[in-house]
Amino acid sequence: ILQKAKEWILALQIEKRYTKNEIIAMYLNIYDFGNNADGVRSASKIYLNKAPDSLLIEDAAMLVGMLKNSSLYNPRRRPELVLERRNVVFQQMFRNEMISKNQLDSLTQLPLNIDYSPESHREGLATYFRAYLQEFMNQWLRDNTKDDGSKYNLYRDGLRIYTTIDSRLQQIAEQSMDDHMKNLQSEFFAQNKEPDSLNPTPPFRDLREGQVDTLIKVSAMRSERWRKMRLSGSSDDEIWESFQIPTPMKVFSWDGEIDTIMKPVDSIRYYKFFLRSSLMSMEPQTGHVKAWVGGFDFKHFQYDQVKQGRRQIGSTFKPFLYATAIDQLKLSPCNTLPDALYCIEPMKHGNIDAWCPKNSSDKYGQTRNLKNALANSINTISARLMDQVGPKPVVTLMKKMGIKSYLPEVPSIALGTPDISLYELVGAYSTFVNKGIFIEPIFITRIEDKNGVPLFEVIPKTTDVLSEEVAYVTLNLMEGVTQYGSGGRLRHAGLEENNYIYKNIITGYPYVFENSIAGKTGTTQNQSDGWFMGMVPNLVTGVWVGGEDRSVHFEDIAFGQGATMALPIWAQYMKNAYLQEELNISSEDFPVPEVVSIPLDCASLRFDISDENKDLKKLGF
Structure with missing residues (x-):
């Protein structure tokens, strides 16, 4: 009653x-x-x-x-x-x-028009996110019961789950990734399949044929086919023999699934040819994850590169080092340091041997201010900063910013050697935009029962990490990346006319953004990973591109750098997001704190398109 x-x-x-x-x-x-x-x-x-x-x-x-x-x-x-x-x-x-x-x-004479089409987690929008959400809900169901002690049923109890994903941004993100990856993959195939290819073990580089065979067999032993055959009682030798037998199968291609007959062992090598990618987009003030793209085809590539994948982050590490230096040493973007070879001596900061990093260009000699040094990812200056602050404070800062992956307290982390997930990195970068306050990424806001009674409501987890001033100054440094540094192609135009890479590989170029954008590119050793982290006042987005194995990569840095592999996905995503005004993506400047005592107005900072043309010409383009 x-x-x-x-x-x-x-x-x-x-x-x-x-x-x-x-x-x-x-x-x-x-x-x-x-x-x-x-x-x-x-x-x-x-x-x-x-x-x-x-x-x-x-x-x-x-x-x-x-x-x-x-x-x-x-x-x-x-x-x-x-x-x-x-x-x-x-x-x-x-x-x-x-x-x-x-x-x-x-x-009343008409029949029913039934066309039963059950929704599959392998198809549709946000497949990788939905798979992770299902994992989260399974854990929640194990930990929570009804008032009478019985368990909830995800499919029968009418639970309502409210997520933060914006379907419009998710759609744009997936399309932007597909457009660029299809383009990039075409070039990767061309460089690894042509008769005159210089790579004897495609798609792998830096490996001998025997090492490739070992890698393929290890991948086979981790496959679903191998697992199922083991469960059915087959021996390892029997399973491996079955991998040599041609079998009908459907395989992924960028032009749609292909029905073919292929040895399972050959299918493993076939899939290794495909570069992988991921994107995550987050509202820094709320922690709400707006887009989550763990890959481009969940049916064929089920490993989620947003949350599961951990890869070396390259120069996207450097803003954490610079923020520590600004915080501890009160440095300004205008402070200058010599761009000359620099060694951290043996037995210092946890090192056994001397550490003497080189610039990726192997060029030295200028005196650079910090803004220019970060914009162009100058390793020698990162080494000097690391020597001054030490690795421990940098690691401490990163842990406060939500990085849970292992971070060794050694100087070489300055070049981005730790393996970190995109999920962690986007959350950490959001701290800079959120006035120095870290907020743990949120992807689900609440769960209700079928009557609308709340069963779970998220409570944002925040940590004060940096002062508002230090966070803003670090953002100011990263604005230099897109103004005259490695992210400068977001703004300039005209290079597509006579340059092969800009014409054929940088999907969607020119972009000609004019609003404030803070960002950082990242490229790891041998071009195994390409990163781009891009920020506007109310949206932080990270993109990663690379092979499943580190030995799958472009030979030339002009193709394999983060500005070529990852930045175009971010650029197209943001360009299309801005076209939908109802999304309210900010094109304003980053808010300036009431008090900024650190000088920011540095002279002689200019990006010259001819400089990039010269560099590309030396690379043979």
Whole structure:
């Protein structure tokens, strides 16, 4: 009786606040139609394989008929009852003069248009995110029970899960990745498959054929095929022998799945040819993850490069070092240091031997201010800063910014040798935009039961890490990256006319952004990983591109650097996001703190397109 009274009071309150059409719309959007079809949009897709605005009158009547009892009136199990119920809806429409007698007679003769299309986690939008969400929910279900002690059922209890993903940004992110990766992959194939290719062991480099064979066998032993055969009782020798037998299979290609006959062992090498990629986008003030792309095809590449993948981060490490130096030494972006070979002596900062890093260009001689040094990823100056502050404070800072991966306290981390996930890196970079406050990334805001009662609500976890001034000064340093440094191609134009890379590889160039963008490129040894971290005042986005194995990479840095492999995905993502004004992506300057005592106005900082042309010409382009 008490429950009925509560429902009566709630119904009165709802009627006061909403019109009947609004109430019906809300009800249709949350009703459980069965078979994991929550809401009319999902039901339309699962039972009829249509969008709601494509439904015919007989389709809509069927769904309305199911509202009485979706378990009893289920098109898969009891289509004859569903047909009867649908015709009852038509009779009600006739009674209320919504259709004529002739229409009633015609409509009741129509069969059901069932086209059962269950939604798969392997298809559709945000597949990698949905897989991670399912993992999270499975753990939540193990840890939480109903009031009577029984367990919740994810598929039968009508739980409502509210995530932070913005479907519009997610769609843009996935399309931007597909566009560039298809383009980049074409070039990678060309460099590894042409008869005159200088690579004797494609797609692997730096490996002998025997090492390649070992790598392929290890990959085979980690495969789902191997696991299933082991469970069925086959020996390792029997399984390996089966990998040599041509087998019908569907394989991924950028032009769609291919039906082929291939030895499973050859299919492993085939898939190694494909470069992998990931993107994560987060609102720094709230921690809300807006886009999560763990790869470009979940069916064929199920490893999530956002959360599961950990790779060396290259020069995207350097802002943490610079922030530590600014915080501890009160350095300014305008402070200058010599760009000359520099060694940290043996037995210092945890080193056994001397550490003498070289610049990637192997050029030295200038005196550079810190803004110019970060913009151009000058390793010698990073070595000097690391020697002054020591690795321990940098590691401490990064841990406060949410980095949970192992960080050795040695000077060489200044060049980005630690393996870190994109998920961690985006969360950490967001600290700079969020005025020095780290907020742990949030991907789910709350869980409700079928009656709308909250079962779980996220409480943001924040940590004060840097002063607002230090965070802003570090952002100012990173703005130099996109103004005249390794991210300068976000702003300039004209190089596509006579340069092969800009014309064919930098997808979508020219971009010609004019708003404030802080960013950092990253390229690891041998071009195994390419990174780009880009920030505007209300969105932080990271992109990674690389091979599944570190030995799968471009030979030439002009193709394999972060500015070529990763930056174009970010550029297209942001360019298309700005076209949708309703997304409210900021194009304003970063907010300036009330007090900034550190000098920021450095002279003689200019990007000259001819400089990049000269560098590319020396590389043979």
